[in-house]
Amino acid sequence: MRVLGASVRAGWLALLACACSAKVERTPIPVELPCEIQTILAQNCQSCHGTSPQFGAPMPLVTHADLMATSKTDPTRKVYEAVPERISSLGSPMPPVPYARLGAIDVATLKSWVAKGAPKGECASVAQVPDAGTIKTANCEATLDVVPSSKWTMPQTTADEYVCYGVDITRAQKEHIVGIYPKLDNTKIVHHMILFQGSTAYAATPTPCKSAASVDWRMVGAWAPGTQSIELPAEAGFPVEGTSHFIVQVHYSNLGRVADQADGSGFSFCTTPKLRPYDADVFAFGTTQIQIPARATRDLSCDYTVPQGMNGLHLFAALPHMHQLGKSIQTTLHPKGGGSSIDLGTQPAWSFDSQVWFPLNGTIQEGDTVTTRCVWENSTERGVRFGERTSDEMCYSFTMYYPRVTAPLWTWALPSSDVKCTQK
Numbered sequence: 001m002r003v004l005g006a007s008v009r010a011g012w013l014a015l016l017a018c019a020c021s022a023k024v025e026r027t028p029i030p031v032e033l034p035c036e037i038q039t040i041l042a043q044n045c046q047s048c049h050g051t052s053p054q055f056g057a058p059m060p061l062v063t064h065a066d067l068m069a070t071s072k073t074d075p076t077r078k079v080y081e082a083v084p085e086r087i088s089s090l091g092s093p094m095p096p097v098p099y100a101r102l103g104a105i106d107v108a109t110l111k112s113w114v115a116k117g118a119p120k121g122e123c124a125s126v127a128q129v130p131d132a133g134t135i136k137t138a139n140c141e142a143t144l145d146v147v148p149s150s151k152w153t154m155p156q157t158t159a160d161e162y163v164c165y166g167v168d169i170t171r172a173q174k175e176h177i178v179g180i181y182p183k184l185d186n187t188k189i190v191h192h193m194i195l196f197q198g199s200t201a202y203a204a205t206p207t208p209c210k211s212a213a214s215v216d217w218r219m220v221g222a223w224a225p226g227t228q229s230i231e232l233p234a235e236a237g238f239p240v241e242g243t244s245h246f247i248v249q250v251h252y253s254n255l256g257r258v259a260d261q262a263d264g265s266g267f268s269f270c271t272t273p274k275l276r277p278y279d280a281d282v283f284a285f286g287t288t289q290i291q292i293p294a295r296a297t298r299d300l301s302c303d304y305t306v307p308q309g310m311n312g313l314h315l316f317a318a319l320p321h322m323h324q325l326g327k328s329i330q331t332t333l334h335p336k337g338g339g340s341s342i343d344l345g346t347q348p349a350w351s352f353d354s355q356v357w358f359p360l361n362g363t364i365q366e367g368d369t370v371t372t373r374c375v376w377e378n379s380t381e382r383g384v385r386f387g388e389r390t391s392d393e394m395c396y397s398f399t400m401y402y403p404r405v406t407a408p409l410w411t412w413a414l415p416s417s418d419v420k421c422t423q424k
């Protein structure tokens, strides 16, 4: 089994998928930055903070003037003054997860330049700002779009909005979904997207979401800049048969207060009538036994013993999920016979805005223990429990697997309801 570490993450990111509808400036732009600063920004920041900012980034980071501009979110300071804090931030780092963090040398270079008051430099003008590349549509052909019935229009005065819409897919004959891709429309304001499957239909017109996620929804897809599309292992596919209900949740960010932005982003599926040997599915490790007192920290560790009915399941991707108070989440497999434990998905610095699938390649056996550890910091004056509102909390590690469990009383939430939890 592959343990998720820096190298695996780097490999995942090497196949980087980003959208590009950016208008690329062709006229040379005077940069007026020291070359080492220009290089760091070009390599790590400008795919979002380009001349035409993407994915909700509020400002460009291309020229000296860009860095001297007033911050859009905090008018008491300049953009460059916000840089040191964000490049070292654990909770909301720049660049955001899943991008690799800046190296120590780059952090030191930026910080010492900022400490000197961010002086001008003489790096040559750049002819154009690198764009974010195109979505890698890889090996499977997108055959089905899961997009809204009409576009969502972002009010210029709204900085942040979570918008939901539903898409029903009806198939008389069973088919397999073998790939899930983001289908991006207006990359200026789309920050990230999540795809759920539910048991009932949801309104097709995009409107602000009623809740963070219904407890009936399980996550089947997610996209944030820098994450890859999901392709299923060659022997498995997600079945669609009869009518399936999907819900897309899009986070729009418009901190730059850009006017007249409409968007119809969603997902594309690769489907095939040529069924693969196994049906794949998603279940969740974790717990619903969440109670966090007001102004308290909770460090909860929950064990699930793999039952006979889950013996031999292959796990191929994991998506850790919490809400706004989450600090970290980690799921670990402890094999029954002893031996070293295996990482089944870790977000050491949880952020609601960076929910991404991590690739896995492992098998679970009857008697193995799966431990999910969730840490929250409740800074509010009220106790918080498990629930679907944004102000409630969750501790789920959605896990893609095959072959699909078909036992009569099985539900995707079972591995997270039959757990023994201890508080650290």
Ligand code: HEC
Residues within 6 Å of the ligand: 040, 041, 044, 045, 046, 047, 048, 049, 055, 056, 057, 058, 061, 071, 072, 073, 074, 079, 082, 083, 086, 087, 092, 094, 095, 096, 099, 102, 191, 225, 226, 253, 255
């Ligand atoms: C994947 C896209 C992306 C990349 C890459 C990225 N950023 Fe950002 N950045 C954003 C978004 C979106 C926001 C607004 C939301 C937020 O503040 O988290 C932001 C906000 C910021 C802010 C806060 C601005 C303010 O006035 O509040 C700073 C500073 C910043 N980024 C610096 C950087 C630097 C420096 C890099 C490279 C080392 C970088 N970013 C790379 C997307 C990105």
